[in-house]
Amino acid sequence: MxxxxxxxxxxxxxxxxRPQPKDIEAVLNLLQHPLVDSVRVTDPDRARSAAYYLVDDPALVQAKLATLARALDGLGTAVETAE
Structure with a gap:
């Protein structure tokens, strides 16, 4: 798509x-990031835009994002403890 x-x-x-197109692009970029790596993009040609497709099951994408959120939350706790 x-x-x-x-x-x-x-x-x-x-x-x-309603999401803005820039917000959708930001989410697609996050899902392509190596930490998540759940979306691939086709090479666009002159006739059409790039198309994105999931390479993981949506449940796995959700689990990856939840794991990333927990890791980031843990970093916030570590920074507060160090101060």
């Missing part, structure tokens, strides 16, 4: 604030 297609689906969801 392209970023524009994801935007249209999210916009029609009606489950809260």
């Amino acid at each position: 392209t970023g524009d297609q994801i935007y249209l689906i999210a916009r029609e969801g009606g489950t809260g604030a």
Whole structure:
């Protein structure tokens, strides 16, 4: 799916604030980061935009993000203790 297609689906969801295209791109960039590594992007050609696809099951993506959040939360605690 392209970023524009994801935007249209999210916009029609009606489950809260509508995301901005830049927000969707930010999430896609996070999901491509080596710490998560759950999204790949196809090479765009002249006729169309880059398309993104999940390489992991959504439950695994959720688990990776939860693990990352716990690790970051632990860093905040370590910094407070060191001060």
